[in-house]
Amino acid sequence: MPGGHLHRQLAHVVTPHGDRHHVVGDLQAGVAPAKGRERGVVHLGLVRAAPERHWWGEGEMKFYLDGDTGLPTITSTGTEDYVGGAWAFQDRLTTESEPRVLTFxxxxxxxxxxxxxxxxxxxxxxxxxxxxxxxYRWHLPDPVYFSEDLRVTLQQIGQVGPGLFERSDDVSSVAYWYQAPGGGNTTPAFPPRTDRMPR
Structure with a gap:
């Protein structure tokens, strides 16, 4: 973004049961730039410690843009799809033998x-x-633009057998975005080291 400044927001929380969304980034509460002023593109990185059993990657990434409340403008089909994976990041889906996890x-x-x-x-x-x-997911080929406010969440949804269930995982995330000069934001202070340690 020409003339834009790079910003970041770090979040680390153990998502409690009943609260199905980890907030990756939230810029709704602050002083917004002038209406129509471009706030640019979002890039996301996630680290997840999965203390609950079974598959963890069914949660959707949701992008609430410029006044969205009930429903987001953009929704992914699930965590593994959002970061370019499939088949639970495994070489096969089977209960006959131990699948091999594939990183990339x-x-x-x-x-x-x-x-x-x-x-x-x-x-x-x-x-x-x-x-x-x-x-991680860097939105360079598919930018997410917003003008006034942005909220990005990750559902905490898992699967066992045919059913989905709410998870309570330890999730850390960082959102990066470029923002036009002159706009305010509500990025919290960088948390101390003790608050960034995985559980």
Missing amino acids: SAPYFGYPQYEKHDVSKLAPYATAMAPHHGM
Whole structure:
């Protein structure tokens, strides 16, 4: 965005049951730039620790733009689709043998992180942990433009068998966007290190 400034918003929360959306970015509450002034393109990165069992990637990314309240302007078909994946990021869907998780990185989307062991060496204990999943989507070929306000959420929806269920996962996210000079925003202060640590 010519003349725009790069902004970011970090969010880290364990989403409670009954609150089915992790808020990735929220710029609705602040002083908006003049009506019609372009606020630019959004880029998203997600890290998810999945403490609950079963598949976690059915939640939709939702983009509420410029006054959307009940329904968003843009909705994805699910987390794995949104970051360019399929088949639960596995080589096959089967209960006959253990599927192999496939990570990948592409220029605009990817799923580069799948970890089941803590490799930080911060503590002298066994390293098994709830799986961590890292993924990203850069909206360069498909920009999301907004003029006045923006709210991006991620549903916390999983699946076991044929049914969907609400999850309570530890999700960290960062949203980047370019914003025209002169517009205000409500980006909170960068949280301290203790608030950014995965549970």
